[in-house]
Amino acid sequence: QQQVKQSPQSLIVQKGGISIINCAYENTAFDYFPWYQQFPGKGPALLIAIRPDVSEKKEGRFTISFNKSAKQFSLHIMDSQPGDSATYFCAASSGDYKLSFGAGTTVTVRA
Amino acid sequence: TAGITQAPTSQILAAGRSMTLRCTQDMRHNAMYWYRQDLGLGLRLIHYSNTAGTTGKGEVPDGYSVSRANTDDFPLTLASAVPSQTSVYFCASSDGTSGMNEQYFGPGTRLTVT
Numbered sequence: 001q002q003q004v005k006q007s008p009q010s011l012i013v014q015k016g017g018i019s020i021i022n023c024a025y026e027n028t029a030f031d032y033f034p035w036y037q038q039f040p041g042k043g044p045a046l047l048i049a050i051r052p053d054v055s056e057k058k059e060g061r062f063t064i065s066f067n068k069s070a071k072q073f074s075l076h077i078m079d080s081q082p083g084d085s086a087t088y089f090c091a092a093s094s095g096d097y098k099l100s101f102g103a104g105t106t107v108t109v110r111a
Numbered sequence: 112t113a114g115i116t117q118a119p120t121s122q123i124l125a126a127g128r129s130m131t132l133r134c135t136q137d138m139r140h141n142a143m144y145w146y147r148q149d150l151g152l153g154l155r156l157i158h159y160s161n162t163a164g165t166t167g168k169g170e171v172p173d174g175y176s177v178s179r180a181n182t183d184d185f186p187l188t189l190a191s192a193v194p195s196q197t198s199v200y201f202c203a204s205s206d207g208t209s210g211m212n213e214q215y216f217g218p219g220t221r222l223t224v225t
Contacts, residue, residue, distance in 0.1 A: 043115075043201050043217050
C-alpha cells in the first residue's frame with residue numbers, strides 16, 4: 001500500500017500552459033516533501049522540496065503548494081515548456097531519510 | 112564528478128540464477144539505497160544503509176540482500192531470480208546529515224528475468 005497517493009497518472013499540456021500534479025498522504029509524521037523529475041532512461045533527480053512549516057515554495061517556474069491540514073501537496077509547473085516533458089514523482093519522509101514515493105505522473109508538453 | 116555508477120546497464124537473467132547489481136558512489140555519502148521502479152508503482156525501497164557496516168530492510172526486501180563493507184559500494188544480490196523481479200533498479204545515496212535529505216540517483220539497471 002503506497003503511503004503517498006499521486007494523481008493524475010499522466011497529463012498533456014500545451015506549451016505555455018500550467019501543469020498541476022497532486023499528492024496526498026496519511027502519515028502525519030512525514031516532515032519532508034520532495035519532488036523528483038525523471039527523463040527517459042535516466043535516474044530521478046531532485047527538482048524542489050518543502051517542509052511543512054511553509055505553505056508554498058517557488059523555484060523558477062516550479063512551485064510546491066502544501067496544505068498541512070488536508071495532508072496534501074501539489075506541484076505547479078508554470079509556462080510549461082517541451083523540455084519539461086518528463087515523469088514527476090512526489091515523495092515524503094519522516095526524518096529517517098527513507099523516502100516513500102508516489103506512483104508518478106508523466107507530463108507531456110505539446111509545442 | 113561521476114556521482115553514482117551502476118553496473119550492468121541491462122541484463123537478461125534466467126530464472127533461478129543469481130546476480131549482483133553493483134553500485135558505487137564517489138560523494139562520500141553516509142546513506143545509500145536500492146529502489147525498484149515498476150510502471151504504475153513508482154519507486155519502492157528494497158534495502159538501505161545509513162552508514163558503512165549497517166543495512167536495513169525497505170518496503171520490498173524479499174528475494175534481495177545487500178552488504179555495505181565500505182562507504183562507497185552498496186551491491187544488491189538476487190540469490191535466485193524470479194520473473195517478478197523484472198524491473199529497473201536504481202541505487203541512490205544521500206549525505207544523511209542535512210535536514211533536507213536530497214537523494215542522488217544512479218542511471219539504473221534494467222533487469223529482465225526469463
